[in-house]
Amino acid sequence: RRHGRGRLVSMEGALWSTSLFTFTSPIDTILEKEDCTLEELLEQDELLQEIKTNNLPLVDKLCQFEAVRTMVSYIAQPAPEGSDDLRIH
Numbered sequence: 001r002r003h004g005r006g007r008l009v010s011m012e013g014a015l016w017s018t019s020l021f022t023f024t025s026p027i028d029t030i031l032e033k034e035d036c037t038l039e040e041l042l043e044q045d046e047l048l049q050e051i052k053t054n055n056l057p058l059v060d061k062l063c064q065f066e067a068v069r070t071m072v073s074y075i076a077q078p079a080p081e082g083s084d085d086l087r088i089h
Contacts, residue, residue, distance in 0.1 A: 025050060031057045038067050 027050045030040050041047060041061065050058050061067060 025055070027055065027058055031061060036061070038062075038070055042071075 025046055027041060027044050027046055030036050030044070038061075041058070044050075047058075051062070062071075
């Protein structure tokens with residue numbers, strides 16, 4: 001929080017800094033799994049918001065060569081017959 005001439009004021013002790021409002025994103029839970037898949041991540045409604053907030057484990061996962069190659073193929077190639085709605089749209 002800014003106060004005065006652009007000086008930062010500590011929020012220590014503020015209500016928001018307590019652990020009462022701890023929120024774990026479903027994406028963080030997925031990333032913690034050993035068998036986390038790109039498809040699981042892409043199905044999450046919070047994906048874009050988590051990218052915008054610079055969720056580094058998520059960004060790292062999405063920047064891996066195989067993930068990028070898979071996402072490009074999803075864009076460049078038509079969905080195969082019988083694909084679920086998420087793959088088609």
